Amino acid sequence: MIIQIRNAALTYQSLNGEVEALRDVSFDMEEGELCSIVGPSGCGKSTLLGAVAGLEQLSSGEVIVDGENVSAPSAKVGLMPQRDQLFEWKTIWDNVTLGLRVQKQDTPAKRAYVRELLERYGLSEFMHKRPAQLSGGMRQRCALIRTLATEPRILLLDEPFSSLDYQTRLAVSADIHAILRREGKTALLVTHDISEAISMSDRVIVLSHRPAVVKSIHDMEELRSLSPLQRRDEATFHIHFNTIWKELDIHA
Numbered sequence: 001m002i003i004q005i006r007n008a009a010l011t012y013q014s015l016n017g018e019v020e021a022l023r024d025v026s027f028d029m030e031e032g033e034l035c036s037i038v039g040p041s042g043c044g045k046s047t048l049l050g051a052v053a054g055l056e057q058l059s060s061g062e063v064i065v066d067g068e069n070v071s072a073p074s075a076k077v078g079l080m081p082q083r084d085q086l087f088e089w090k091t092i093w094d095n096v097t098l099g100l101r102v103q104k105q106d107t108p109a110k111r112a113y114v115r116e117l118l119e120r121y122g123l124s125e126f127m128h129k130r131p132a133q134l135s136g137g138m139r140q141r142c143a144l145i146r147t148l149a150t151e152p153r154i155l156l157l158d159e160p161f162s163s164l165d166y167q168t169r170l171a172v173s174a175d176i177h178a179i180l181r182r183e184g185k186t187a188l189l190v191t192h193d194i195s196e197a198i199s200m201s202d203r204v205i206v207l208s209h210r211p212a213v214v215k216s217i218h219d220m221e222e223l224r225s226l227s228p229l230q231r232r233d234e235a236t237f238h239i240h241f242n243t244i245w246k247e248l249d250i251h252a
């Protein structure tokens with residue numbers, strides 16, 4: 001198991017008192033697996049991702065990544081934020097190699113790897129352009145390449161498509177899914193979109209209302225070999241959707 005989350009609990013201390021975000025969250029992920037976390041707004045999804053990234057300290061329980069207890073950010077885990085956070089005044093090349101410089105990994109071999117990624121995913125001709133000259137989907141691909149550049153074993157994606165319109169979102173999520181699969185990455189995705197979770201993942205983890213506990217875990221076994229767009233045509237897709245929708249109990 002590359003990720004083991006054991007009875008994770010986290011209570012924030014703030015000026016207005018305590019906020020219990022996570023009560024008891026446990027699940028494991030295998031290397032190469034793509035999992036999504038869904039749950040009602042404010043239930044603790046980003047908090048959980050932050051704990052796996054080593055950005056949030058658990059009050060109790062543990063997160064183990066690749067056999068080591070997580071207590072601080074590590075190069076093994078790459079985080080792709082909600083907005084692409086590309087620097088508008090920098091070229092695409094400078095943007096995608098930023099992590100290499102920050103992590104002091106700016107070696108010829110790593111640069112060659114980034115060049116290869118840009119080539120493989122159709123961005124090499126935009127290397128010297130600025131982010132504003134790219135479409136929303138291309139920007140998202142750039143943000144992913146920037147995260148892949150430092151070769152983390154695990155990618156955490158926090159609502160990565162929320163700034164895109166619906167049509168673009170469908171295309172970009174298929175695109176990102178293909179890249180994650182091809183690069184063999186383990187990825188944990190937070191989303192509030194049930195369809196996106198089913199179409200992108202091997203398993204969907206449903207969290208309860210805050211304070212979060214794992215309500216259920218759904219295996220997309222019969223959909224795994226299909227692309228996100230193909231999955232949406234399957235009868236089982238809709239069965240999973242209805243089950244998860246009822247569990248989320250949005251109106252409660």
Ligand code: ADP
Binds near residue numbers: 020
């Ligand atoms: P989600 O991602 O599911 O929408 P979050 O993990 O962002 O939920 O937040 C879970 C709860 O914790 C929310 O009630 C939020 O207001 C609270 N929260 C998040 N970050 C902090 C913080 N730094 N201090 C205090 N409360 C926080």
